[in-house]
Amino acid sequence: MFHLLGSLIMGALVGWIAGKLMDTDGGFLRNVIIGIVGSAVGSTVFGLFGFYAYGWFANLIVDVAGACLFIWVARKLFH
Template identity: 50%
Template sequence: MVNLLVWLVVGGLLGWAASKVMRTDAQQGVILNVVVGIVGAALGGWLISPLLGLPTINQGAFSIGALLVSFLGAVILLAIVNLLRRGTAR
């Protein structure tokens, strides 16, 4: 139960930070920030982890490298969503 709570909080913080970087924070609420953080971590695990050999927060790792990979995945996810919605990555 504690791991789930930490996973949701860290996912929310990563989603919020990614939305600040991508300037989409005004459009998102807390729930969407959590979803972006968790799905972005999965995307980062699929794209970035094999290249760098680092885990993500979805793999139960809690390190600077895992946070960075998960954050980059969330930023990539928001860039893809922005590209599809607005025609521009930012």
């Protein structure tokens, strides 16, 4: 139960930071979705290059980078 709550909070934080960096607007639900998808994207992309994040701060960096990549790709596809 607490793991799910922590994941949602982390997703919201990651989505909010990525939204600020990429200059996008969004509410709480959008930030959570962007954060969770971005976390998966970041972990996959960095894993392909042999980089694995250990620790809270390293995961935050990887997740934000993945969320920014996700936002960039979505902009290219839908704008």
